[in-house]
Amino acid sequence: MIELKNIRKSFGEKEILKDVSATMEAGKTNLIIGASGSGKTVLMKCMVGLIPVDSGQVIYNGEDFTAMDDNAKKPIRQAIGMLFQGSALFDSMTVEQNVMFPLDMFSTMSYKDKRKRMQECLDRVAIKDANKKFPAEISGGMKKRVGIARAIVLNPKYLFVDEPNSGLDPQTSLVIDKLIKDITIDYNITTVVNTHDMNTVMESGDHIVYMHQGKKQWEGSNEDIIFSEDKLLNDFIFASEFFQDIKEMRKTEAFRDKKWRHKGGEAGNK
């Protein structure tokens, strides 16, 4: 579990994060959603230690990450995998070298075992026949998948994903969302995803934190979001008629499930 307590961050005069407190639940897909400029990316970079917080705490399983020096942070950092918005693959390395890099740097495995692990991760993200290609030679969706493979190669406890669907077509976005969700479940990882893709919110998120102008506006589960009366949240998520229809449909389904659950019905347990 990752706890955020009273996080504040300013750049010059501009206050980006205003007393943000939230909890990222263990073993779940946690989403940070919000409009562009709401502070999502800064919050995520504060969580992983790329940007130091002005005040507040980031607590990983009871350990205050913000109070640690660089050396003390290393074990937690090695338990973190991150997929960046632009994938951040190393240009000068091939796909397989990119995935092998964390193993080469930190693992004591033999070369044969490292290659086996690298291939397992590439297979897991369905990358085929691209081992020897450079990042410039593969598509955006493939880059994201290679980025995920590199992020999970050291069996992280925490996976951070920044805007996984940016620049991808809807079909590829679905594949990436499903992959992140599946990996979270299969490897029992605590995943934090930064997104403003409504499809991701509806399909992948277990626990959702909504940011508005640097503040946490709302926090709850995927189901709670349907019933939320928060105007700002509703205006953001259900901005289009299409999503309003989905909300009504989901509400009906959720009510029906609740009813069945009370009756001990099979569908309610799904």
Place this chain on the structure above:
Amino acid sequence: MEFRFFYHFGRFLLMLKGMFSRPENMRMYWKEFMKQCVDIGIGSLGIVVIISTFLGAVTTVQTAYQLVSGFIPKSTIAMVVRDTMIIELAPTMICIVLGGVVGSKIASELGNMRISEQIDAQEIMGINTKAYLIGPKILAALLTIPALVVIAAFLGIFGGLEAGKLSGILSHEQFMEGLRSSFDGYNVFFALSKSYTYAFIISSIPAYYGYHVQGGALEIGKASTTAVVISCVMILFADYALAAMLL
């Protein structure tokens, strides 16, 4: 302006301090060091060969042009070429050229890695990126650039020898006679002192500007240009300071 100087100088020192930490994996650091040796050393060899040969050739022709008195032996031209190449042209001119070639490469490589979040990706993994990305570049420059300067000095003298013969200014025998007379080994020490100082300037200043770049492609270009300009000015400043101190 003064404030910005101290700001950059302080941040530059902090960057250097940040490089000193225990390597996460010595083998990977060695691999990166060797890669940088190839990039900086072998990668710059071609331009060094061309420039130094022609510098020596031009020095021979121009020295002959200025020595109009018949009382001065022709072998003096070789002495002038030798000392000019060793003391000034091989270390300073070659390092100014390398400041452009190597400096812009280092600044743009690190700048691109910063902008595309590759440095952040390594930080997340728990790698000390100052030590892993900057350290091997500076060490590789300190190893390969003095070697390139020595090669440049030899090739410059060779260029002078051939130019003297080809233009009919002096024979090989006269040139060799001049080369051997009044040789002072201290000049080689002075040239190497210069080349080590310049190697540090050429690698560390562009690394500083590239590592701390913010923005996009335009800022990478600006950082690269600034790095090369500052490196060249610092080389000229160090040239004067070392000459005043050591000669």
